[in-house]
Amino acid sequence: MFLILSLLYLFLAFGVLPNGVFAAGIxxxxxxxxxxxGFVFRSQARWIRATDDAxxxxxxxxxxxxxxxxxxxxxxxxxxxxxVPYIYRNVKFTDPSSGKRVEEGDKGIGDSILLAxxxxxxxxxxxxTARFALLGGIKLPTGDDDLKPITTExxxxxxxxxxxxxxxxxxxxxxxxxxxxxxxxxxxFEKGDELxxxxxxxxxxxxxxxxxxxxxNFLYIVAEANGIFSQKSELNGETMDNSGGHALFLxxxxxxxxxxxxxxxxxxxxxxxxxxxxxxxxxxxLATGFRVNLP
Amino acid sequence: xxxxxxxxxxxxALALMSIQPVFAETERIEMRVDGMTCPFCVYGIEKKLKGxxxxxxxxxxxxxxxxxxxxxxxNEVDVDKLKKAVEESGFTPGEIKVTATxxxxxxxxxxALKVAGSEQVFRLVGKxxxxxxxxxxKEKMDEIRAATKxxxxxITVTGHIHAHSDYPPALSVDSFTIK
Numbered sequence: 512m513f514l515i516l517s518l519l520y521l522f523l524a525f526g527v528l529p530n531g532v533f534a535a536g537i538x539x540x541x542x543x544x545x546x547x548x549g550f551v552f553r554s555q556a557r558w559i560r561a562t563d564d565a566x567x568x569x570x571x572x573x574x575x576x577x578x579x580x581x582x583x584x585x586x587x588x589x590x591x592x593x594x595v596p597y598i599y600r601n602v603k604f605t606d607p608s609s610g611k612r613v614e615e616g617d618k619g620i621g622d623s624i625l626l627a628x629x630x631x632x633x634x635x636x637x638x639x640t641a642r643f644a645l646l647g648g649i650k651l652p653t654g655d656d657d658l659k660p661i662t663t664e665x666x667x668x669x670x671x672x673x674x675x676x677x678x679x680x681x682x683x684x685x686x687x688x689x690x691x692x693x694x695x696x697x698x699x700f701e702k703g704d705e706l707x708x709x710x711x712x713x714x715x716x717x718x719x720x721x722x723x724x725x726x727x728n729f730l731y732i733v734a735e736a737n738g739i740f741s742q743k744s745e746l747n748g749e750t751m752d753n754s755g756g757h758a759l760f761l762x763x764x765x766x767x768x769x770x771x772x773x774x775x776x777x778x779x780x781x782x783x784x785x786x787x788x789x790x791x792x793x794x795x796x797l798a799t800g801f802r803v804n805l806p
Numbered sequence: 807x808x809x810x811x812x813x814x815x816x817x818x819a820l821a822l823m824s825i826q827p828v829f830a831e832t833e834r835i836e837m838r839v840d841g842m843t844c845p846f847c848v849y850g851i852e853k854k855l856k857g858x859x860x861x862x863x864x865x866x867x868x869x870x871x872x873x874x875x876x877x878x879x880x881n882e883v884d885v886d887k888l889k890k891a892v893e894e895s896g897f898t899p900g901e902i903k904v905t906a907t908x909x910x911x912x913x914x915x916x917x918a919l920k921v922a923g924s925e926q927v928f929r930l931v932g933k934x935x936x937x938x939x940x941x942x943x944k945e946k947m948d949e950i951r952a953a954t955k956x957x958x959x960x961i962t963v964t965g966h967i968h969a970h971s972d973y974p975p976a977l978s979v980d981s982f983t984i985k
Contacts (some may be wrong), residue, residue: 544896546850584850587896635841635898637871680868681843721869726848770849804849 525547537764537777537798538737539711540688542630542642542675545584557798565723571603576621588630588675594646595623598658619655624648628673636663639678646671646690664697668763672705680721681729682712684779694794696745703742703755711735713766728769733770735762737779753788760796773802835875835883838900839892847897854891858884866868871900882926885969904928904977907962910954913974915941917950919963928967928977942979949957953984 545551547597558576560573578596585591599618625650648669654662671690677683687710694702717730736759743755764777779796786792848866851873855864860881862903866873873892877883885902892899906928908921917930930950932940954961965980 520962534808543844543847544850546896547894549850549853563905584896587894588895608977633898637838637840637900640841640897677841677843680871684843691856723869724867726845726866726868770845770852773846802846804846806853 537711537733537766537775537800538735538779539686539709540628540646540673541684541686541692542628542644542673543640544587544630545582545590547584547587549584550805551582551802552647552805553582553800553802554578555798557802558797560796561791562794562795564789566789567607568604573598573601574793577602578621582600590628590634591763592626592628594624594626595653598654598661600658600661617655617657619658620653621658622654623651624669625651626669638680639676641674641676643674644672644690646673650692660700660702663700663702664696665695665700665702666696667698667702668693682715684711684731686711686713699747701745703744705742707738708742709735726770728767731764731768733762733764733775735764735777735779736760737762738783751788753790756760756786756790757783758786758793760793762796764798771804775800775802822924824865834905835877835888835893836903837875837888838871838902839866839873840871840898840900842868842873842897844868850895851892851897854895855888858887858891860884861888862875865874875922880924881965882924885975889969902967903964903980904967905962905964907960909958909960910950910956916973917947918974919961919977922960927974928963929970929974930963931976931978933978946979950979950982951984 531702555578556577557576559572559576561572562570564570576596576598578594579593580592583591597619598621600618601614601616603612603614605611626646628644628646630642630644633640650667651661652664652666652670656662669690669692671688673688674686676685676693680731689706692705692707694704710734712732712735713731715729715731718727721727738757738759740757741755744751759782760779761782762779764775766773766775774800781793781799782797784792811868817919821913842848842851845868852866854866855861855875857871860878860883861875863876864873883904888902889899890950906919906921906926908919910930911918911920913927913929919928919930930942932942932946950961953959961978961982961984963979963982965977967977968973969975
């Protein structure tokens with residue numbers, strides 16, 4: 512079972528916890544601040560479907576991941592994140608020995624991540640802002656063993672950066688991020704290191720013209736490119752040929768923002784999947800979620 | 807038996823109702839906040855400003871980039887605290903414009919405005935350019951004194967304010983009207 516599931520790891524690692532869960536983009540991080548002493552809660556449901564299997568296993572995989580994130584503004588420049596995902600996984604495949612279709616499902620808590628984002632450059636204008644921040648954190652092996660290899664026993668380190676530029680009183684926003692995940696060995700298994708990169712553009716369609724008073728609710732259309740490079744993994748010292756590779760998704764979405772709540776939805780469609788070996792390829796990732804400014 | 811006390815309290819009630827209440831003139835503050843470009847960001851700015859002592863309400867305008875701040879009756883404006891509140895929300899405070907009503911007076915030899923119904927005092931100054939302020943011109947001061955009959959009448963002044971460490975905030979006069 513582990514070997515069957517490990518072949519899915521590239522897209523599962525990307526689909527379960529994209530960079531965007533860390534903050535304000537749908538699948539992409541942003542460098543906008545959390546007020547000092549303030550809390551934001553975020554939850555997102557991500558449905559990852561993968562059925563494109565070239566092998567006789569004919570794998571049919573559905574994973575629903577619900578990362579829950581608490582953001583805290585320690586200072587105007589330093590935001591802290593705690594992420595705990597809940598994961599449901601269902602896999603159907605053809606047992607090679609019996610030829611029968613087998614279905615297995617697991618659910619439970621995924622590995623937790625603690626993250627810090629520090630703004631090193633900020634330039635605010637009357638109609639926009641330009642910011643650059645550094646990211647760093649730790650992934651802890653707190654997840655359920657039944658969800659391996661989505662969960663692992665290792666302590667891993669994500670490091671990266673994120674940038675946000677807004678213009679035109681919120682009409683346009685461009686976000687970009689890049690995170691390198693240093694994955695370590697535990698229990699004989701070492702996931703390949705990963706480089707995740709994202710680029711997002713948001714365009715405000717409503718209101719088309721800002722009213723003379725107040726701060727109205729905004730409706731954005733969002734276009735993202737979300738990619739991941741992954742090295743091959745190792746199991747008991749042996750390189751796993753059916754692991755690692757490169758995938759790139761294009762992700763249209765919408766986002767509705769008020770003072771207290773943001774609602775959002777996005778579908779990620781693969782345009783590049785150069786996966787090593789016989790890994791099952793992703794059909795799509797559907798994400799929907801909300802964010803709340805806590806009082 | 808009860809007629810005399812009832813009559814007494816009835817007269818007292820009528821007397822109290824006839825007294826016009828004197829309320830302090832609420833100041834209006836407009837503060838520019840840079841970088842504020844979405845409603846979700848606005849929440850943090852407004853919440854921080856409302857947490858400053860003496861502030862009754864704060865309401866952002868995304869089109870102008872201005873936050874309208876209402877001061878509780880009788881309270882003073884602490885410019886530094888307002889700027890710090892915006893900085894703690896993660897954004898950049900800009901110019902602060904005030905509209906206040908009071909009487910023209912003097913503070914340590916400077917023309918000043920004492921806000922009606924509070925202890926708030928603003929030094930009245932001229933234009934501020936390149937970080938330096940100029941004293942209120944003699945012509946402008948004479949105009950204000952004449953209009954207020956040497957401080958006897960209330961005046962409403964609108965202008966930009968700047969904090970000073972040893973003096974009350976300076977209010978560079980853009981315009982004024984007699985109350």
